Amino acid sequence: MSYYYKHKYGFSTHSIQRIRQRLSLPDEEEFKLKDKIIKLIEKSTYSFDTSKFTYIKTPKKDVYFVIDIITNTIITATPISASKQLWLIENE
Template sequence: MSYYYRHNFSFSYHGLQRAKERLKLKDKKDYEVKEICLEHIRNSTKSFMSGNEIYISASNTNIFFVVNKQNNLIITVTEISAEKQLRMYGV
């Protein structure tokens, strides 16, 4: 990534609270949680689309950031089982 790279994701209040809960970051400040989340997104190699959402794995775990495609808003952070991932992939 270039030195001038800027992320283009924003966080809903719900998304930020779920990130703190799911990634066990309750003791961190909001700006620290955002940076950790963006690092997870940058390091992820696993994602898929479903409807109006993009699901991006948190550093290739079963925890996913759910992002609205239209405005790149992180709506929530949720755990998705392998079985549900297969159904969403359409396999």
């Protein structure tokens, strides 16, 4: 990876904290963590969209990366149940 490598997605400070917490990676260096996140997104086989966000499921757990469609920024990582997913699709 080059020094000037740029990820497809931006990362908010909140998202880095939540991802460390939800994926149990508290001591991972930030640049390595971002690479792991990108790889998890690329391996994902399930996602859904609302009017404002794209939700991409991680292959490891029932945790979804929430990506702002306009800025292409990962804003958080959160568990989403099937009922919550239906609610999001119907109401956003």
